[in-house]
Amino acid sequence: FLVLAILIITLSLLGHCSTVVLCDDNLIQQTCKQTPNPALCVSSLKSNPQSTTAELTGLAVIMINVVKAKAGETSRVIKQQLSSKPELKHALTNCDDGYNAILVADIPSSIQAVQLGNPKFGETGMNDAANEASSCEDGFGGKSTISRANKIVHETSSIAAAIPNPTAIMNSMSNVSLILLHAILITIFLLGHCSTVARCDGNLIVQTCKLTPNTALCVSSLKADPQSSKADLKGLAVIMIEVVKAKARGTSQVIKQQLTINPKLKRPLTNCASGYDAILTADIPSSIQAVQLGDPKFGVDGMTDAANEARYCEDGFGGKSTISRANQVVHETSSVAAAIWLTPCYDWIRLHQFAIADQLLLVVNAYARRKEK
Structure with a gap:
């Protein structure tokens, strides 16, 4: 049991700590070489x-704020x-x-990811920002x-996404403090990684779907999967x-087909293709990982981004498009998926996990600063 506890502590420490002990006199140079x-x-x-x-965490935040400033100017x-x-x-x-999405979704989620020690989501947010800048440029059909x-927004976003993941190295702690930190780490591990959530009601699907924007669609979508009958909230x-x-995959395939047969709609369809590619390569994977890591904020962000991409696709036609129904379905199912994270069943996990995480970061930073002195 002791060996397992030490392994869990080590993995949690590497995955969650936000302070880095400098390994070179010039951290900026060493960091930027990897971008x-x-x-x-x-x-x-x-x-x-x-x-x-x-x-390193501070450099990541500074770079994200550079992206924020450049995106704000461009907007x-x-x-x-x-x-x-x-x-x-x-x-x-x-x-x-697109730039509104960068400023209201990608930037805030990336900063929060850094602060919570979740570099993967920070990377996803900055990659989304880079993609939005590219999609904007491509929409002109030539130099805009x-x-x-x-x-500039694309390049600074790509740099921010490439800044290395922060890890913590702490070699000297008193036994009492170490035991306290171990207890915090194990608590976070259990809260963040346990896959079973107590059911709020005998019919979890109905109770969950009642709190989403489209109850009927939610129920029918979930019940279409046989595994839903025995699934917990996660x-x-x-x-x-x-x-x-x-x-989204079905809609993406239709868009690619229409690009070959509707040349008059090339511009809006190209924008749609980029948007749906972002859903499939960024929003979906980050949302699934958010579920696995127990990070509801990023699950909500990923599905909200997917809903927005479907809406942006539709708006790009300047009226009802040739894929209006498909866009509507993706928008509505994404909105339902985002809302599942906000059900009361998850309240205790969200509240306790992030409260404990905040305390952990305080402890880790305090010891790191003491060591530097």
Whole structure:
């Protein structure tokens, strides 16, 4: 049992701690060497005076804020051009939606991911931001009026996604404090990784679906999978995400077919293809991982992003599209999947897990600072 406990503690420590002991006198240089654009990475980080004393987590936050500033500037330019360049309204509107997604979803979720020690979700958020900038540029069918701005947002986002995952190294702690930290780690491990959640009612599917925006669709979608009858809440969440995956994949295939037979709709269909690719390669995987790690915030974000991508696709046609029904289904199933995370059954897990995580980070940072002194 002791060996197993030590293994669990070690894995949890490596996966959750947010403080890094510097392994080189020049952390910025060493960090940026591992990104796709070292020069831009170094100049971006050094433009912030706090970078000289920042640990790896601090550098990640600084880089995300660089993306935030660049995306904010580009968003303002897009809004200005929407009023001055009516001939580009369609492409600029799609760009406006994309940059809004960066600022209200990708940036906040990435910062929270860093703060909670979940680098995978921070990477996903920044990759989404890079994809939004590329999708904006592609929507013009050639070089756009904001090509330089899109390039900068894409490059800084790619850098932010590539900053190495932070790990903690703590070699000296008193026995009493170590026991306390071990207890916290084990508690987080149990709360974050246990797969069984007590049922709120004898009919978990109905009770869960009543709290989603489309009860009937939720019930029918879940009951279509035989495993739902014996699934706990996490199981239902995974089943619903798989429903979204199936619907999005089907819609993606239809879009690719229409791209070959409807040349007049090439621009909106191309944007749709990019959006559905983001759903299948980023939103779905990150949401499933969120379920497995017990991180509801990122599960909600992933499914909300999927719902938004379906809506952006539809809006891009400037009216009812040739895939309106498919977009509606993906939007509605994604909204249902996002809502499952917000049911009361998960309240105790959400409250306790993040409260304990906050305390853990305080303990880890306190010892790391003491060691540095």
